[in-house]
Amino acid sequence: MTASFKQAERLQKLPPYLFVRLEQLAAKKKTEDVRMIDFGIGDPDLPCPGAIVKSMQHAALVNENQKYSSSKGEKDLRDAVAAWYKRRFNVKVDPDTEVCITLGSKEGIYNIAQAFVNDGEKIVAPSPGYPVYSGAATIFNNAVCTKVPLTKENNWLLDPADCPENARMLYLNYPNNPTGATCDLDYVKKVYKWAKKHKTILCYDNAYCEMTYDGYRAPSVLQAGHDAIEFGSFSKTFSMTGFRLGYAVGHSDLIAGLVKCKGQIDSGAPIFIQKAGITALELYKEDGATPPQVLKNMDQFAERRKVLVEGLQELGYECDLPRGTFYVWFNCGKSSMDFTKEMIDKGIIVTPGSGFGESADGYIRMAVTKPVDQIQEALRRMGKKND
Ligand SMILES: Cc1ncc(COP(=O)(O)O)c(C=O)c1O
Incomplete structure (x- = not known):
């Protein structure tokens, strides 16, 4: 048997x-x-644009790029992420303390809860929303999920007044999966202010910030301030879902916790994939235009x-x-x-x-x-x- x-x-x-x-x-x-x-x-x-794939192929042939990376990610990609934030959002971030490279943004979205949420603490997840917030991020961390409904009447925007005041973490995602809803910087500032007041860690999922139309440009939570963490992804912007590459940018304590956590779990994204990420971000020129x-x-x-x-x-x-x-x-x-x-x-x-x-x-x-x-x-x- x-x-x-x-x-x-x-x-x-x-x-x-x-x-x-x-x-x-x-x-x-x-x-x-x-x-x-x-x-x-x-x-x-x-x-995926050919230049990105070619740079990955080229990088994979180099012996040093076939070794372990670090949980924080390669210095040159962290520099490229910081330079991209300056070009795209006019935000200055420190590549050494405020940036961490992730294995797709999903991994960071899960591990940030692992790093900062204690048993029984509350995680706020918008409903409908990306299932990882209320799924693995909550359940594997013995947290309690408060689902806050998004409604059509509210343009699918989460109202912080509906959130519990003692939550440890709040996930927010615009442009939004699944509703396609978008928001402006004033809205992000409103939620940021609320989270700061209530000492709630704001995790801003910006996986779709470059997938926008009709002249609309998505904001970054870092434009509101550095007391939050933002997750970004190469997946949708550059059609790189299978490369598994993303980044977290934000408060140095949050980045340090994420890096410590990742140190026990993964050893960073493959270096040759990270090199492709640099090529991707450098497609953006000084004016930050798509x-x-x-x-x-x-x-x-x-x-x-x-x-x-x-x-x-x-x-x-x-x-x-x-x-x-x-x-x-x-x-x-x-x-x-x-x-x-x-x-x-x-x-x-x-x-x-x-x-x-x-x-x-x-x-x-x-x-x-x-x-x-x-x-x-x-x-x-x-x-x-x-x-
Ligand atoms: C809202 C949202 N966040 C994060 C992700 C994760 O993307 P990735 O891990 O490929 O960066 C997805 C993927 O579909 C998503 O829809």
């Missing part, structure tokens, strides 16, 4: 993986010879988003054009799961809003990671009545 191994209690506490059943349904549909059109995963289909290599992809996402939003509106759904992220978020007029199953029947994969928080039941997220012709085909299928 083979042995069986029971998962640790904290792992058992992680919510069941919502998408398993959906994946099964989608797999079944595929065997019926239907070409599925997948808008589920937030992984850019467009390629470089053409990034704009090329963003223009395509902008066009797709417009086609999808207009198509959904024509079909009668309540849906706004997002100014940030590559997600289209709309009210489907029924339970998110029922709608998602109906879509699978039509050969379309979408993500149910309820997967990001129960309060978002009735909403659907679609990532515009497919070309316009496939979006149009999906809209045709959506509009077709079932027999």
